[in-house]
Amino acid sequence: MKAYTDYLWFNTEKQKEFVNITSDCERILRESGIRDGMMLVSAMHITAGIWVNDNESGILADAMEFLERLAPFDRGYRHHRTGETNGDAHLKNLLTHHQAIIPVTAGTLDLGPWQTIFYAEFDGQRRKRVVVKVMGE
Amino acid sequence: MKAYTDYLWFNTEKQKEFVNITSDCERILRESGIRDGMMLVSAMHITAGIWVNDNESGILADAMEFLERLAPFDRGYRHHRTGETNGDAHLKNLLTHHQAIIPVTAGTLDLGPWQTIFYAEFDGQRRKRVVVKVMGE
Amino acid sequence: MKAYTDYLWFNTEKQKEFVNITSDCERILRESGIRDGMMLVSAMHITAGIWVNDNESGILADAMEFLERLAPFDRGYRHHRTGETNGDAHLKNLLTHHQAIIPVTAGTLDLGPWQTIFYAEFDGQRRKRVVVKVMGE
Numbered sequence: 001m002k003a004y005t006d007y008l009w010f011n012t013e014k015q016k017e018f019v020n021i022t023s024d025c026e027r028i029l030r031e032s033g034i035r036d037g038m039m040l041v042s043a044m045h046i047t048a049g050i051w052v053n054d055n056e057s058g059i060l061a062d063a064m065e066f067l068e069r070l071a072p073f074d075r076g077y078r079h080h081r082t083g084e085t086n087g088d089a090h091l092k093n094l095l096t097h098h099q100a101i102i103p104v105t106a107g108t109l110d111l112g113p114w115q116t117i118f119y120a121e122f123d124g125q126r127r128k129r130v131v132v133k134v135m136g137e
Numbered sequence: 138m139k140a141y142t143d144y145l146w147f148n149t150e151k152q153k154e155f156v157n158i159t160s161d162c163e164r165i166l167r168e169s170g171i172r173d174g175m176m177l178v179s180a181m182h183i184t185a186g187i188w189v190n191d192n193e194s195g196i197l198a199d200a201m202e203f204l205e206r207l208a209p210f211d212r213g214y215r216h217h218r219t220g221e222t223n224g225d226a227h228l229k230n231l232l233t234h235h236q237a238i239i240p241v242t243a244g245t246l247d248l249g250p251w252q253t254i255f256y257a258e259f260d261g262q263r264r265k266r267v268v269v270k271v272m273g274e
Numbered sequence: 275m276k277a278y279t280d281y282l283w284f285n286t287e288k289q290k291e292f293v294n295i296t297s298d299c300e301r302i303l304r305e306s307g308i309r310d311g312m313m314l315v316s317a318m319h320i321t322a323g324i325w326v327n328d329n330e331s332g333i334l335a336d337a338m339e340f341l342e343r344l345a346p347f348d349r350g351y352r353h354h355r356t357g358e359t360n361g362d363a364h365l366k367n368l369l370t371h372h373q374a375i376i377p378v379t380a381g382t383l384d385l386g387p388w389q390t391i392f393y394a395e396f397d398g399q400r401r402k403r404v405v406v407k408v409m410g411e
Binding site for chain 2: 314352354356
């Protein structure tokens with residue numbers, strides 16, 4: 001068994017944004033040399049997530065609007081007593097989940113025809129990080 | 138270390154439906170010969186999910202109604218400009234998450250007393266697929 | 275490859291509560307002797323979840339209130355025809371997800387600066403369990 005670890009850094013232009021990281025994950029898989037196993041893609045921050053869905057701009061805009069509707073920006077979050085203003089981003093992280101596991105089969109990411117891996121930034125314009133760990137043989 | 142991969146195909150009668158796949162996962166585990174490790178169960182489509190919960194028909198109906206309330210069918214999704222009508226199914230996928238990892242201990246799925254593995258279809262009546270990958274020894 | 279499994283038991287004082295289990299996970303990692311791999315932390319009950327977020331009391335209170343707003347206690351759930359009263363807890367489990375994978379790198383949990391592992395109890399005051407399984411080398 002082999003394990004291979006790498007990190008992706010982000011500093012998004014917008015405060016809220018989906019970033020397609022599929023080709024980064026493919027590059028890390030090639031570097032790992034692993035042909036059969038699993039790849040963990042996991043946000044290391046608590047105001048971001050990972051979402052595997054379709055690379056269609058309408059869906060991404062719908063999803064961000066949906067998360068804003070369910071978990072809106074609001075001055076009244078208790079978390080804001082600490083001086084922070086990003087209470088909504090923590091709740092968006094809860095809904096989206098902060099990680100996904102991508103199966104690796106025959107040396108490739110074993111994704112369905114439209115599956116694309118997105119980093120979901122909910123409190124950007126600052127340096128943030130994702131850990132990518134591949135395990136297998 | 139060993140890795141074993143199989144795929145489950147679905148073509149549900151209803152557009153939205155929970156399908157109990159626990160015995161399929163148990164069969165794949167037996168075929169793998171793996172006794173200690175992890176099993177990834179992951180939808181390969183972007184309008185479906187995996188949910189581990191109780192096999193009680195009331196809960197399943199409550200959950201589907203709940204997802205419809207939070208992420209309703211709506212003509213106005215931007216995604217529908219592509220000609221699609223399943224914008225709600227992408228949002229239901231976001232809430233449900235598209236995968237679960239089942240621990241494998243002593244040659245069995247290490248589930249709690251009521252845990253049942255469901256494929257959650259949000260845009261069915263067409264052929265769709267789930268990847269099941271077991272890793273371990 | 276090595277796999278190491280342990281279980282955490284809970285019997286929370288409150289019906290709904292976040293419990294910080296990071297140090298329990300660190301102890302299990304030490305006992306496993308694994309230095310590179312993945313740790314699965316997975317609730318074995320269907321009315322609980324695992325959430326990785328910030329150990330800030332305001333966020334935890336905001337998150338529990340948020341889950342109550344989206345998935346409120348309600349007499350009308352179909353599940354309650356079985357005599358149960360915890361229909362909301364099953365829906366809170368759906369939103370939160372019941373598990374997380376923690377990457378293990380250089381013998382430590384490879385978490386971001388504020389990431390803390392919480393057991394999320396939605397129907398407590400009874401004995402419940404989480405499985406923790408480490409795989410790697």
